Amino acid sequence: MALTDEAIAKIRQMIQSGELPPGARLPPEPQLAVQIGLSRSGVREAVKALESARVLDVRRGDGTYVTSLAPRLLLEGVGLAVELLRDDTLLEVMEVRRLLEPAATGLAAVRLTDAHLDELAQILEDMRTAAEDAEKLIQYDTAFHRTVIAATGNETLTSLLDGLSGRTVRARVWRGLIEGNAAHVTLGEHQAIYRALRSRDQVLAQATALMHVNTSESWLRTILAEADGESD
Template sequence: MKAMILSGELAPGERLPVERELAARLGISRGSLREAVRALALVGVLRTRRGDGTYVTSLEPGLLLEATGMVAELLQENSAVWLLEVRRMLEPGATALAAARMSPEEISGLRECLERLEKAPGVEELVAADDEFHARIASAAGNPVLSSLLRGLAGRTLRARLWRGVSDQKTLERTRLGHRAIFQAIERRDPELARAAAASHIAEVEDWFRSNPQEPA
């Protein structure tokens, strides 16, 4: 079925042939076909509509990479540091792209998000605004694969960032300063300054977790 999709024989949104016909075409049993359909449905390639049949999904990056978030959520032990290493590799590039591509309306929305972050009365509100801030930047980068990957990593680090804020109140002001620097670079339309600001911000968070490895269960 993967080969049929890659070749274009099955296009996004198209319904699969009936089970008996498809199993015969693939040379497998109907039981094996059902297992394959279930597996492909789990990773967002197929979607079964009760009473209507099974369809190829839109195959958009956000759908196909959704499983990344689930896998990231299941990581244990030093996962916060590992995921922050990956964010440090990807997010500065996304931020540089956003600085070049963000519309005035998107920059205005990012400014409002920053204001909520700076005025947040508590850790949970600050981290929620932090998460939205980075999501807006990733989306504005204009690369749905990159945006989906970054969103998939965000869920696992969200809980860790909450713990960091509760454990060390001094980090809250550093977080505000880091986001302010990123926003100012984007507002100036300076991709390289935005890249550097994002790298510095994520490196600071990563360094904190390396020094405080006891993440809550």
């Protein structure tokens, strides 16, 4: 593992220095091993690890290339990790969302276009129509927040929040809201976020988003507490 870690560090340094920019093809494995002064096996394992991290793209029969290094690729693992987190750690994810999502929504208020507003209005209508269908609500809820965050134009922020707002978390919250006859509350909060965005009011957009995340976090805590009680 030490040799693999060293090979990873040296390849990363070549990328960071610009010697291997996005889209560049890596030297063949034997040449790269000589170039960085490590064994071919160490290089091979390093390439596998960097491929898993979406830093490298191994094309069979063609070669190995540096990816675009776009945030959506490099941060893809965040979403996969969130889906695997244990219940107690999901609350930590909600805390991070509480820090980031309201600020992002406020930023969206001053950057979004009329096309974004039209899209959000349609999603809200779809949500109202599907008020008793948890699966559809999860789908529309995801689309609503993804549209809002994408309106910031910040791909890193969009990718990070997309990963933190995983389907597992949304599913548990929405099913709890429906079973608790409180889905109308969060539907109203989505409407409030939309109105704040439409008025281009950054402070109000941030406040309404914070209230919404707090509601989701509160319901998640309730659901997890009930699950703990059933397991005792």
